[in-house]
Amino acid sequence: MSNSVTEFxxxxxxxxxxxxxxxxxxxxxxxxxxxxxxxxxxxxKRTKEIVGLACSMVLRCDDCVKYHLTKCHELNLSDDQVYEIFSVANLIGGTIVIPHLRRAVEFWNELKQSETNDL
Structure with missing residues (x-):
């Protein structure tokens, strides 16, 4: 697992x-x-985590975003599905969500990387 995923x-x-x-x-x-x-x-559960992730992004809670991204990863959501969640959250939340989007993308990539490191 990546360092920031493990630390979180x-x-x-x-x-x-x-x-x-x-x-x-x-x-x-x-x-x-x-x-x-x-x-x-x-x-x-997948639907609830999708809603949780979108709401967390709109509310700009990075810890919540990380938590729901982890759950989405555990539930095997695809990149396309996660990026659609990101797009809806940014549409609803506005451009103020973009910094949280950047951190969310970084954390999502770390989650995927940790998966390949665990193999």
């Missing part, structure tokens, strides 16, 4: 453990709600 995943896991370890009922419920919202339901 390790940091996220470490901080989630610390946050959940504080045993705050409201935060635990928010994390649980987030987990359950992306489970299979009337919409399949």
């Amino acid at each position: 995943n390790e940091y996220r896991a470490k901080m989630n453990d610390e946050i959940l370890g504080a045993n705050n009922k409201i935060l635990k419920r928010i994390f649980n709600l987030d987990t359950n919202a992306f489970q299979e339901g009337a919409l399949d």
